[in-house]
Amino acid sequence: MIHEPNGVFPAVCPLDCPDTCSLLLHKENGKIVKVTGNPDHPITQGAICNKVRNMAERVYHPERVLYPLKRVGAKGEGKFERITWEEAVKEIADRYQTLIRKHGAETILPYSFYGNMGILSVDGMDRRFFNRLGATQLQQGICNSAGNAGWRYTMGFGGGTSPEETVKAKLIIVWGGNLVSTNMHQVALIEKARKQGAQLVVIDVHRNRTGQRADWFIPLYPGTDGALALGMMHVLFERGLVDEAFMERYTHGHAELREHVKQYTPERVAAITGVPAESIVKLAVLYGETSPAYIHIGNGLQHHDNGGMTVRTISCLPALTGQWIVPGGGAFKSNGAYGKMNSTALERPDLRPNPGARTVSMNQLGDVLLTLDPPIHALYVYCSNPAVVAPDTGKVEQGLLREDLFTVVHDLFLTDTTKYADIVLPATSSFENTDLYSSYWHHYIQLQEPVIAPRGESKSNVETFKLLAEAMGFEEEAFRDTEEDMIRQALEFRHNPYLEGVTLEKLKEQRAVKLNMEPQQTWLDHLSTSSQKIELYSATLERAGLPPLPTYVPLVEGYDGERRPGKDTPYPLMFVSPPNHSFLNSTFGNVEKLTALEKSPLLQIHPDDAAARGIVDGDDVTVWNDRGSYEVKASVTDRMLPGTVVSQGLWWQQEERTRSRANALTPDRLADMGGGAVFFSTAVDVKRR
Ligand SMILES: Nc1nc2c(c(=O)[nH]1)N[C@H]1C(S)=C(S)[C@@H](COP(=O)(O)OP(=O)(O)OC[C@H]3O[C@@H](n4cnc5c(=O)[nH]c(N)nc54)[C@H](O)[C@@H]3O)O[C@H]1N2
Ligand SMILES: Nc1nc2c(c(=O)[nH]1)N[C@H]1C(S)=C(S)[C@@H](COP(=O)(O)OP(=O)(O)OC[C@H]3O[C@@H](n4cnc5c(=O)[nH]c(N)nc54)[C@H](O)[C@@H]3O)O[C@H]1N2
Ligand code: SF4
Ligand SMILES: [Mo]
Numbered sequence: 001m002i003h004e005p006n007g008v009f010p011a012v013c014p015l016d017c018p019d020t021c022s023l024l025l026h027k028e029n030g031k032i033v034k035v036t037g038n039p040d041h042p043i044t045q046g047a048i049c050n051k052v053r054n055m056a057e058r059v060y061h062p063e064r065v066l067y068p069l070k071r072v073g074a075k076g077e078g079k080f081e082r083i084t085w086e087e088a089v090k091e092i093a094d095r096y097q098t099l100i101r102k103h104g105a106e107t108i109l110p111y112s113f114y115g116n117m118g119i120l121s122v123d124g125m126d127r128r129f130f131n132r133l134g135a136t137q138l139q140q141g142i143c144n145s146a147g148n149a150g151w152r153y154t155m156g157f158g159g160g161t162s163p164e165e166t167v168k169a170k171l172i173i174v175w176g177g178n179l180v181s182t183n184m185h186q187v188a189l190i191e192k193a194r195k196q197g198a199q200l201v202v203i204d205v206h207r208n209r210t211g212q213r214a215d216w217f218i219p220l221y222p223g224t225d226g227a228l229a230l231g232m233m234h235v236l237f238e239r240g241l242v243d244e245a246f247m248e249r250y251t252h253g254h255a256e257l258r259e260h261v262k263q264y265t266p267e268r269v270a271a272i273t274g275v276p277a278e279s280i281v282k283l284a285v286l287y288g289e290t291s292p293a294y295i296h297i298g299n300g301l302q303h304h305d306n307g308g309m310t311v312r313t314i315s316c317l318p319a320l321t322g323q324w325i326v327p328g329g330g331a332f333k334s335n336g337a338y339g340k341m342n343s344t345a346l347e348r349p350d351l352r353p354n355p356g357a358r359t360v361s362m363n364q365l366g367d368v369l370l371t372l373d374p375p376i377h378a379l380y381v382y383c384s385n386p387a388v389v390a391p392d393t394g395k396v397e398q399g400l401l402r403e404d405l406f407t408v409v410h411d412l413f414l415t416d417t418t419k420y421a422d423i424v425l426p427a428t429s430s431f432e433n434t435d436l437y438s439s440y441w442h443h444y445i446q447l448q449e450p451v452i453a454p455r456g457e458s459k460s461n462v463e464t465f466k467l468l469a470e471a472m473g474f475e476e477e478a479f480r481d482t483e484e485d486m487i488r489q490a491l492e493f494r495h496n497p498y499l500e501g502v503t504l505e506k507l508k509e510q511r512a513v514k515l516n517m518e519p520q521q522t523w524l525d526h527l528s529t530s531s532q533k534i535e536l537y538s539a540t541l542e543r544a545g546l547p548p549l550p551t552y553v554p555l556v557e558g559y560d561g562e563r564r565p566g567k568d569t570p571y572p573l574m575f576v577s578p579p580n581h582s583f584l585n586s587t588f589g590n591v592e593k594l595t596a597l598e599k600s601p602l603l604q605i606h607p608d609d610a611a612a613r614g615i616v617d618g619d620d621v622t623v624w625n626d627r628g629s630y631e632v633k634a635s636v637t638d639r640m641l642p643g644t645v646v647s648q649g650l651w652w653q654q655e656e657r658t659r660s661r662a663n664a665l666t667p668d669r670l671a672d673m674g675g676g677a678v679f680f681s682t683a684v685d686v687k688r689r
Helices: 055-059 085-103 125-133 145-155 163-168 184-195 225-238 244-250 254-263 266-273 277-289 307-314 317-321 343-347 362-371 393-400 461-471 483-491 504-510 518-526 539-543 592-598 607-612
Strands: 007-012 022-028 031-037 069-071 080-082 108-112 137-139 171-175 199-204 216-219 293-297 330-332 359-361 378-382 406-411 423-426 435-437 444-448 512-514 573-576 602-605 620-624 629-636 644-646 683-688
Touching: 007 444, 031 055, 069 085, 085 108, 085 378, 085 406, 085 423, 085 461, 108 125, 108 137, 108 362, 125 343, 125 461, 145 307, 163 184, 163 293, 171 184, 171 277, 184 199, 199 277, 225 254, 225 266, 225 277, 225 307, 225 317, 244 317, 266 277, 277 317, 293 307, 293 317, 317 330, 343 483, 359 362, 362 393, 435 483, 444 504, 483 504, 504 512, 602 620, 607 629
Parallel strands: 108 378, 137 359, 171 199, 171 293, 199 216, 293 330, 378 406, 406 423, 573 644, 602 629
Antiparallel strands: 007 022, 022 031, 069 080, 069 423, 435 444, 444 512, 573 683, 602 644, 620 629, 620 683
16 A cells, blocks of 8 residues: 555544544545545444544644654753654663663653554553563553543443444433534434434533534533432432342342432432432433433543542443343443453563552653652653643643653654653654554454555654664564564454454454454343442442442532532632544644634633623633633633533644643542543633733
8 A cells, every 4th residue: 555656545543532433545646635434334434524534634744743853952942953763762772771770760751642542552562662661650541541440330341332222222311422523423323313213412511512412401510410310310219210120130239229319319419410400300200211221421521530430320320220231222431341452462561570660640740750759750752742631731841841851752743742852753643554443432443554654754653662672672572573463462362252253364354343242242241340240339449448339429629519619619610621623632733724623712601600700702811720820712601500611622832822721720630530630620710811
């Protein structure tokens, strides 16, 4: 493919998006001129989002980093000179060797996330390198870890309803997700179900694009969803809308739960959530009486102090009504576990000389760099842009400015993070690589083979870590494996029966190969919780010092309906900063066609909150708290309840339109479970500028 100047070639969308679309790259004279959807993929069916239709703009962007760079100005200034790969690799290896001699290998910290979802790029050769090095380990809790942990306390296994099944549902509840922007093919399936009579209910803190389509949109105060789900349980038990036979056979602790939820009366829950008591009853009855009923749990509601418990609580609902055994019913949080690959073979933890090496949270990068003892002296960032995406970016920036910190950033662009780098390495785009992709939503594994040659001197993560391993003198075979060797190793995994039959040969032939979903038919009988049942009562949680039964726990920072704004918190408004439609986290924040669509960062503010501050639509306003400030334009709207303000999108600071970042305001506390990030548990105030 790489040597053919013209033609249409298969590809995979590499972005951190549940859809993992199958793509077609149209080449003319050796260049990709168009990106379209591949109609052969059974789920994504040839439709792709506007972002990735513009992917060629990103691949051929004039500002792509094409050569290794070395810092010449001060940290933060962003001044670099070109160097060779030999110089860059030698400098990194020399610095690492000196630091290891002086301080030990744990003074080196890798920082990465899923800027490219290719498993070889982010869970492959990179892990081998940092394991062999003995670096400090990174807990990657920035995205979905609180919710996933909460789900597993209830269900054991990290999978739920299959997308194909959801078209059968008659009631679909989208809870804390903006699927129109973040999971467009699930929306297509929902629309199919609606044509057959299904109702769509959206529960969110603001009427986002998905809420605007709903048959019923239910706004609530941030972080109060657990209380709403408990109020629904109260009504379901009280009115006998539960499936006793299902609970008896498949659940643990239903008698305790029945007693426990008596305290969550609709009136009390209304006071906490801001949802009227009649609506709570109506929602519970609708859920209890409609079958199949499907709940799609988004990522939004788990970016909170209580995010784990919230998802745990909601995931108990289908167990009360027995919806798990109704085709088209049940729930989804993540389907990542179905496609789990052989991570031991890929990451080679056995290469680590110090298996007990310390672990730090990626959500606390600022603190880690500023206060960890013994300190981090070297940071290696790839597939992530922490200066924009990590909580409390003011602190992150201070850490990155440390003169004695040696920072390497491997990226396609001079992101805000690279401004603090000592060495910048140029990364290939995923269309220049071989890699393997699974989806955390649908059940297809896909193969990417290079369609174009690496641009400039850019290199893939796999190649870069191989070079670094060689320079460090690592002699293990693992560092000589090819991409194809690694794919075979990843797929050979007898502990995951769903992966049976997925091979490199089949992938080369078919591109997208479906997991073997047969084991799913009996999964409820083999749950991996300690009782092997759905745990409405969890002794494991109790041992972890958390409430064993689903329980509403108020946010640390902020308020719910019971703690009125201003009384208990110094800042009266809750600030929610979810993704926007045209970026993918901070990716595309430098692609003009897409930034033009988003115009500039906005703050959606309720008319009551605006009037109280003398703010009118279009005003320049400052959002602030003790951590920092964010300068945005006000958009006065009643999409939220009073007391909540919303600003979508992770903008680059160096973009002309923005002088500040949403994450300057967000706290670096960890959620109740999974070490999750709590971006949306942020209290602020707003003033005119
Ligand atoms: N276009 C686009 N698509 C993306 C991304 C992107 O940046 N842009 N990012 C990708 C990634 S990494 C992820 S993790 C997913 C995330 O996508 P989703 O799962 O859709 O989650 P979010 O967009 O983070 O948040 C969804 C909604 O949660 C709401 N929310 C916040 N707090 C609460 C609460 O307490 N209760 C309730 N009920 N709702 C709340 C927000 O208002 C928002 O509308 O999307 C992926 N897809
Ligand atoms: N306020 C607020 N903050 C948030 C969120 C929110 O909703 N609100 N969402 C959070 C969530 S859910 C997530 S997942 C995180 C995401 O945060 P990140 O994972 O940091 O995602 P991106 O901002 O897309 O940055 C990915 C970077 O990887 C680079 N990259 C892409 N491919 C490759 C490659 O093959 N090799 C290398 N070396 N680099 C590559 C891209 O150019 C880009 O700069 O952000 C979190 N931050
Ligand atoms: S970002 Fe999501 S919807 Fe868009 S092409 Fe990629 S996988 Fe598909
Ligand atoms: Mo994410």
